[in-house]
Amino acid sequence: MCTLKVISIGKHFSSTILFKDVSFVLNSGDVVAITGWNGSGKSTMLRIIAGLVRPSAGQVEMFCDNKPIPKKARRQYVGMVAPALALYDELTALENMEFFCRVRGVAYDRKSCFNILERVDLVKHAEKICGTFSSGMKQRLKLVQALIHKPPFLLLDEPGCNLDSRGIKSVKNIISDQRTCGITVIASNEKREVDYADSIVNLSN
């Protein structure tokens, strides 16, 4: 059982206020969509939850089995996909997976990596250099990277970006699977992606 508490979060860059006093609580199985105009801070909100950006006000708390997760340990519990996150173009898909397994301290198992690749229809391209991938294939590999350590907190920033119908179906399946084991936060204005969510946090309000 995991819980995500976003408490009175605010963020501003010099005199520009992105959002202020945003609060919500999610438990395992919940899917929330963060929506808002361009520049309203959807991606920044996800980056704050992931611990990549410090909020100007408020705090993010994570709990697993009623135990608080220290900020330093959050990377083990969070999986994130975002347009700004890039993979290593000089490595193959499988080498990227092996690298992220090793830096995350997850035992590298070729078979389970192939299973994850199969979920996003990338098995045929496992040994290909990432630099040769299309933007859609790179997006699928980013999803793989986010799932490699089975995170209880899955943060998806525009997850359907550049994906074809099969890729979009994979995203839907991933979110559906995540309901059984954790929390999903989606940042998007795409109706299809917002529809996956049970609740909406609109940063434009």
Next chain:
Amino acid sequence: MFALTTLVAVSFSIGSFRIEESQRPFLYAVLLWIILVFSALSGLSRSFVKEQESGTMDILKLSARPQAVFLGKLFFNLSMLGVLELIIVPAFILLMGYKIKFPGCFVAMMVTGGLGLGAGTTLVAAMIAQANARGALFSALSFPLLLPLIITAIKGSERAAYGISAAGWPEVKIAAAYAIIMVTVSLLLFPLIWEE
């Protein structure tokens, strides 16, 4: 390439005959360390900048422990510096006719000096990775940080070449201490630099 070009330029313009023999150990030590330091400054500054430019910095922050990232970059930079020294130092000795009376001490000075240089430049490279004027900032920050090491390394190399009593061992110890302090401080400070 920078190191090779500088080495060739120095060896052609100065060579082994234009300097009085008594002055050679000191001047050669200065020239050798100038080549090594500026080669390190031009090459090693990119270790973190590459992550920033290719957009892999955030994914690395999300995946790896800061200390693991720093040690990975440090070992990469030290390997690069080791290869550089393996090529440049023998070539310099051959081209300039650099006579060293205590080769063991000279090698120890190169190793400890290289370790200090690698540790110092890796820390500064991490600090400037997200800045705008990276090139200028890297030189400006590296200079005061590396100056004590450079002076020590030049002195140690000179004493090893002269073969004077106690040789360069005190300098070797100072350079080793500098490297240890720099790595320890870097491991403590790097998580603060790495996070926003």
